[in-house]
Amino acid sequence: MKLTFYRGPEPNFGDELNAFMWDKLLPSGFLDGDSDELFIGIGSIIWDCYPVQAKKHVIGSGYGGYTSAPDVKDGTWQVAWVRGPLTAEKLGLDASLAITDAAVLLRAIDLPAPSLQSGPAFMPHFDSVARGNWQQVCEMAGITYLDPRADPMDLIAKIRGASVLVTEAMHGAIVADALRTPFIPVTPTHPSHRYKWEDWARSVELDLKPVDAMSSSLLESYTSMTGLEGKGARSRALFKSRMLSPIDKFVMNRTAAKLGQIAAHAEPHLSDDAVITRVTERSQEALDRFVQSHRGMDHQNSQ
Incomplete structure (x- = not known):
């Protein structure tokens, strides 16, 4: 499964979170370079221009209007969760799949200490x-x-x-x-x-x-x-x-x-503290379910 995110001529903060965050959240070897399956992570990257035959796994991504909305019910998409209710509505998904942006899972990994700067x-x-x-x-x-x-x-x-x-x-x-x-x-x-x-x-x-x-x-x-x-x-x-x-x-x-x-x-x-705690937990649970389901499919395919 190939990690997929936007990378332009210059790096951009939100997109580059993908480059280190998922390695800390996913089992070793879960992501590789196999472009037959795409792990679509942080960003407004639910596009209609991905390879038609590739399996596309949406992990907390959003629709940003940069392309037409894809048909996520064509059999090639698996949606673990999406960034918000506008994305879910645009794609015709159940509202329960609208949790929050996947970057909330930074709360689940070790991060650098606050810098010594103060002020705005x-x-x-x-x-x-x-x-x-x-x-x-x-x-x-x-x-x-x-x-x-x-x-x-x-x-x-x-x-x-x-x-x-x-x-x-x-x-x-x-x-x-x-x-x-x-x-x-x-x-x-x-x-x-x-x-x-x-x-x-x-x-x-x-x-x-x-x-x-x-x-x-x-x-x-x-x-x-x-x-x-x-x-x-x-x-x-x-x-x-x-x-x-x-x-x-x-x-x-x-x-x-x-x-x-x-x-x-x-x-x-x-x-609110309670809200951010709840959406973090829901995102982690959705990610865990996705990993377990994918590993289950791998096991079936190997038999």
Whole structure:
């Protein structure tokens, strides 16, 4: 069975959790490189573009709207559980399969100790890192910058050490909530990333009150206003030109002030202790059932 998750040109925090978490939760040798069976883990990766004949096992994943919804009842899918009720509804699954995002199982493994930093931290969406000037903005605001492309274990330690995490990255919020660090959600700059937040929030009984999207550069402002990706060479060349750099500096100063205000005064979110304990236990039980059922099938096939 092959571990399957999104990996783009650069690493991204939520996706890279897959690279170390499952080895600690699954029996040795359970995962291998056999692409006839796909272990679909953390992320908005319930897509319609997987190989038709492959067996696809959904382990706490979500539907994010990045492709059309697949037919999970075509005989090639096994759903252990999904991220939230919106995913279950979209796929036509029983509501009991909507537990929460699989990253909650970080609570079941050994993690690095909290970093010695104190005070608020900020994690942008990894797309915003490429478009914006977030490291400089955080430095101006006196807030710890968490680059979602950095080593996940280092990021986990910093999330655990933060007094509050302001985050545009959904898995920043999911991990913070799982590890009991209060977080402040920021509406993602690009509209395509917003649906999945509500899916997860409902799974942990949170009423999200996100602060408005912020832009740390003219290019980010452009993508926020137009809904376009802003990833093309022309967009980058235009919005990074020297002629516009004074305006970019103005945007950075304004956003640094706003970020400081948000970290100090916006309402932090944290799910109830009883809720996070319950969904952790349910996720672990669903994973255990999946492993046992798969081992049972392997035993039958070997006879």
